[in-house]
Amino acid sequence: MRxxxxxxxxxxxxxxxxxxxxxxxxxxxxxxxxxxxxxxxxLGRSKNLxxxxxxxxxxxxxxxxxxxxxxxxxxxxRIEKIELDENDKIIRIHCLLRSSYKEERTIxxxxxxxxxxxxxxxxxxxNVLEALHHDYHRxxxxxxxxxxxxxxxxxxxxxxxxxxMEKYLRDLYEKERQKRLSILKSxxxxxxxxxxxxxxxxxxxxxxxxxxxxxxxxxxxxxxxxLANLHQIPAYQECFKTEDFEGNPITIELPxxxxxxxxxxxxxxxxxKKLRQKAANIHIQRENIEEKLKFLAxxxxxxxxxxxxxxxxxxxxxxxxxxxKKEKNYEKFVIDGFGVYVGKxxxxxxxxxxxxxxxxxxxxxxxxPSAHVIVxxxxxxxxxxxxxxxxKLCAQFSVEHPGKYLVDYTQRRNVKxxxxxxxxxxxxxxIPVTIEQ
Numbered sequence: 001m002r003x004x005x006x007x008x009x010x011x012x013x014x015x016x017x018x019x020x021x022x023x024x025x026x027x028x029x030x031x032x033x034x035x036x037x038x039x040x041x042x043l044g045r046s047k048n049l050x051x052x053x054x055x056x057x058x059x060x061x062x063x064x065x066x067x068x069x070x071x072x073x074x075x076x077x078r079i080e081k082i083e084l085d086e087n088d089k090i091i092r093i094h095c096l097l098r099s100s101y102k103e104e105r106t107i108x109x110x111x112x113x114x115x116x117x118x119x120x121x122x123x124x125x126x127n128v129l130e131a132l133h134h135d136y137h138r139x140x141x142x143x144x145x146x147x148x149x150x151x152x153x154x155x156x157x158x159x160x161x162x163x164x165m166e167k168y169l170r171d172l173y174e175k176e177r178q179k180r181l182s183i184l185k186s187x188x189x190x191x192x193x194x195x196x197x198x199x200x201x202x203x204x205x206x207x208x209x210x211x212x213x214x215x216x217x218x219x220x221x222x223x224x225x226x227l228a229n230l231h232q233i234p235a236y237q238e239c240f241k242t243e244d245f246e247g248n249p250i251t252i253e254l255p256x257x258x259x260x261x262x263x264x265x266x267x268x269x270x271x272x273k274k275l276r277q278k279a280a281n282i283h284i285q286r287e288n289i290e291e292k293l294k295f296l297a298x299x300x301x302x303x304x305x306x307x308x309x310x311x312x313x314x315x316x317x318x319x320x321x322x323x324x325k326k327e328k329n330y331e332k333f334v335i336d337g338f339g340v341y342v343g344k345x346x347x348x349x350x351x352x353x354x355x356x357x358x359x360x361x362x363x364x365x366x367x368x369p370s371a372h373v374i375v376x377x378x379x380x381x382x383x384x385x386x387x388x389x390x391x392k393l394c395a396q397f398s399v400e401h402p403g404k405y406l407v408d409y410t411q412r413r414n415v416k417x418x419x420x421x422x423x424x425x426x427x428x429x430x431i432p433v434t435i436e437q
Contacts, residue, residue, distance in 0.1 A: 004156050004159070006089055019074050023067065026042075030119060039169070042176075048114065053170065057389060061336045073097060082094070088155070090110065092107055093108040093110070107121075118140075128144055184313070199289050212276075223269045239252070255271075291344060298397050307436065317332070336383070340393060341373065341376070348372075356374045365405060388433070408425070409430075414427045
């Protein structure tokens with residue numbers, strides 16, 4: 001941001017008196033609720049921004065040392081002073097936290113300095129308590145005085161008239177929202193396309209049932225011919241020419257691992273059995289791939305309908321490395337620290353019912369076929385915004401058309417599985433959700 005913009009924004013911020021809430025909501029973005037007004041400070045290295053927005057849904061939970069100190073020292077504090085550095089794009093918020101037995105003063109320094117942007121928490125003596133980034137180019141260590149940044153070469157201190165600051169800050173967000181949304185939609189759609197291409201390739205590579213049955217019959221026929229002619233085949237012979245049971249000439253190559261013709265016949269019978277099993281189960285593989293493609297199609301629809309970057313980022317959480325290579329039939333999302341699991345298919349729904357604990361929350365579309373959704377509560381009370389997001393995911397991954405839907409929810413202990421993924425549930429409540437066009 002330009003210095004002259006920050007100067008006008010600081011004049012606006014000086015009207016506020018308390019920090020009701022403060023937390024990091026994205027890797028480089030701090031959300032402050034000042035006298036009930038939600039203001040966001042984006043300290044990203046590529047672009048720094050201060051903006052207002054009302055449509056924010058928290059999907060990430062941060063618990064690093066910086067976040068703990070930020071909450072401890074600034075949450076529910078009184079603002080004593082907000083100032084802009086005369087020589088740099090640095091805002092300092094001086095806050096006071098008062099309890100019955102002590103007063104604690106803190107300075108939150110927000111540095112809108114391009115690629116070296118940072119948020120630093122200082123005590124009233126100017127010593128570092130914690131920082132968002134501990135960079136190599138500057139000594140920022142807790143317990144030590146903060147070294148100042150080298151002065152910028154040039155600052156734009158020209159006059160800037162902003163008639164309506166709140167509209168100005170909302171417009172800044174709207175411009176950034178559209179830009180980020182466009183980039184995310186393109187990037188994530190491309191990511192899904194690559195996954196879909198792999199699945200289509202697997203689908204095309206699956207053998208047909210009739211071909212597998214035919215191969216099984218051929219292998220079994222060869223095995224029977226070998227058994228009928230064992231007395232004519234030398235033990236060391238690898239290839240045998242004879243006639244089949246209809247009098248047609250046939251050449252039979254014994255399996256390489258066959259120790260003798262009798263062993264070769266047994267191997268051919270075993271191969272025929274495996275081919276029959278594969279033919280009987282190939283439809284399961286095909287259905288599994290088709291279900292994955294349907295799930296990706298629903299994901300794509302959610303991306304295209306998304307109105308905020310967070311709605312897309314929610315679908316692509318950062319994954320911890322797993323030792324297991326087995327692909328699950330359900331997908332895990334993380335909303336503000338809570339694990340939300342969505343069944344991809346009937347098997348996934350059954351797995352979730354078995355996996356869930358008694359206190360977890362189960363969700364399902366009311367009176368409609370639906371993905372099962374489980375919110376792992378870890379015996380905690382489930383915040384309303386988590387429940388709303390989980391209900392919306394339940395609807396988004398269950399229906400194809402926009403509209404208003406009802407989602408039932410209850411604790412897992414109140415859900416009784418019947419046949420397959422069918423259930424009977426009691427003591428439930430219902431929440432309305434809207435899938436936008």
